Amino acid sequence: MKTDEKELIEGCLRNDRKSQKRLYDLYSPKMLGVCFRYTNSQEEAEDAMIEGFTNVFAHIGTYRFECTLENWIRKIMVNSALTHLRQNRKFQKISFEEIVVEEQDTTIIKPEEKFDAADIMKLVQKMPDGYKVVFNLFAVEGYSHKEIAEQLNISESTSKSQFFRARKWLMDRIKNE
Numbered sequence: 001m002k003t004d005e006k007e008l009i010e011g012c013l014r015n016d017r018k019s020q021k022r023l024y025d026l027y028s029p030k031m032l033g034v035c036f037r038y039t040n041s042q043e044e045a046e047d048a049m050i051e052g053f054t055n056v057f058a059h060i061g062t063y064r065f066e067c068t069l070e071n072w073i074r075k076i077m078v079n080s081a082l083t084h085l086r087q088n089r090k091f092q093k094i095s096f097e098e099i100v101v102e103e104q105d106t107t108i109i110k111p112e113e114k115f116d117a118a119d120i121m122k123l124v125q126k127m128p129d130g131y132k133v134v135f136n137l138f139a140v141e142g143y144s145h146k147e148i149a150e151q152l153n154i155s156e157s158t159s160k161s162q163f164f165r166a167r168k169w170l171m172d173r174i175k176n177e
Contacts, residue, residue, distance in 0.1 A: 005069055012060045024053055027070060031077045037124065037136045038081035044088070045081075052080030078141060082151070085129065123173050131166035138163050 008026075011019025031052060036045035055076050063072050124132060137143040137151070138159070145159040152159070 009060060009063065009069070012057060015057075020057055023056075027073050028053070030070070031073060034074055034077045035081045035084075037121070037140060038078070038085060038133060040125075040129075044084065048081040048084035049077060051084060052077040055080060074141070078137070082133070085133070119177075120170070120174075123170055123177075126173070127166055127169060130162055131169055134159055134162040135166035135170070 008019055008023055012023055028049065032045055032049050035048040035052065036042065039045045039048055052073075056073055059076075063069065124135060127135065133152070134148060137148045138145065143151070145156045145163070148154075148159040149156045
């Protein structure tokens with residue numbers, strides 16, 4: 001770990017406002033993006049991020065240096081965004097359907113149909129909440145279906161099914177763009 005990062009953490013542990021501001025300034029742009037992937041507006045993302053940073057500062061003493069500080073903060077932000085969605089009734093135990101995962105669509109996007117990351121993220125923002133949450137947790141954050149199931153209180157097969165549907169939804173939109 002960098003000495004500068006260690007000093008920053010120590011400052012936050014002392015409730016030093018300058019250290020907290022530095023940490024916030026350093027990570028808030030990325031963490032706003034993390035929160036925005038799970039919410040439906042900039043305002044909701046900002047609210048979730050602020051709640052997340054409140055948790056970061058309240059629990060920084062539990063950071064054990066087992067992963068990077070950024071990854072530790074990212075996990076808090078994902079949890080904050082999910083909590084925010086639940087509290088605002090936009091995500092009350094997503095109405096997932098229990099179904100067996102269907103065969104995967106092997107459609108490949110042709111090179112002339114190129115989309116950049118920003119275009120794809122705009123489409124992901126338009127997904128139904130259930131699809132968007134599972135898609136982001138699995139494809140973007142790298143959670144396993146087992147971890148997603150535990151986080152959302154659903155079965156692994158439901159997580160897989162929602163990811164499959166999200167992927168199909170996204171492919172359909174890409175083909176129609």
